[in-house]
Amino acid sequence: MKIIADAGRCVGAGQCVLTDPDLFDQSEDDGTVIVLVPEPQGGDAEQNARTAAHICPSQAISLAE
Template sequence: MTRIVADLDRCVGAGQCVLTDPDAFDQSDEDGTVVVLRDTPTDDEARNRAKDAVEICPSQALSLTE
């Protein structure tokens, strides 16, 4: 099963993940860092959006694990 992992120490709060998949990501009100709302993509479309978010993240704070 694919799982989304966020490294909050690397996150710079750019918000590209939220723009890519607002159902899976949000930003902290305190510092703007990523908040993973759904860490397991439910279907192929959600998995593709998660992959896009990982690729577009400017600080490389997101990854996918199996």
């Protein structure tokens, strides 16, 4: 799985970071998403990436299998 983040769509809500701060962070400049682990491995990391993509209010996170 690969995490794809569109910073142009991101509104900086931070739901991804709350879901898994090991996978996601936010830019100090504008609060947009930063992917820390583009290709998570393992059950919890992959599930958290799916959750973050699902709950993102701006749909800025997508996953490629």
